[in-house]
Amino acid sequence: MMRYAYMFLIALAVVILLVFKIQNLSAVTVSFLGADFTMPVSFLILGVYVLGMLTGSSVYGLLRSWTKGALQKPQ
Numbered sequence: 001m002m003r004y005a006y007m008f009l010i011a012l013a014v015v016i017l018l019v020f021k022i023q024n025l026s027a028v029t030v031s032f033l034g035a036d037f038t039m040p041v042s043f044l045i046l047g048v049y050v051l052g053m054l055t056g057s058s059v060y061g062l063l064r065s066w067t068k069g070a071l072q073k074p075q
Contacts, residue, residue, distance in 0.1 A: 021040075024040060024045070
């Protein structure tokens with residue numbers, strides 16, 4: 001029974017993402033280091049989200065390892 005609930009939640013998430021993509025087709029121009037990139041708003045938001053996930057998890061892992069190293073007793 002839970003399998004169907006998970007399948008429903010996945011399908012719901014896909015539908016929500018497709019509706020978001022369809023409603024945000026307008027183009028936006030992003031300038032970075034002299035280069036201009038034109039892309040749909042939905043791609044820009046997805047890219048920023050993915051970069052945030054990658055950098056956020058990296059910073060969290062780095063801070064966790066520093067804290068772990070700082071709490072170890074010297075030998």
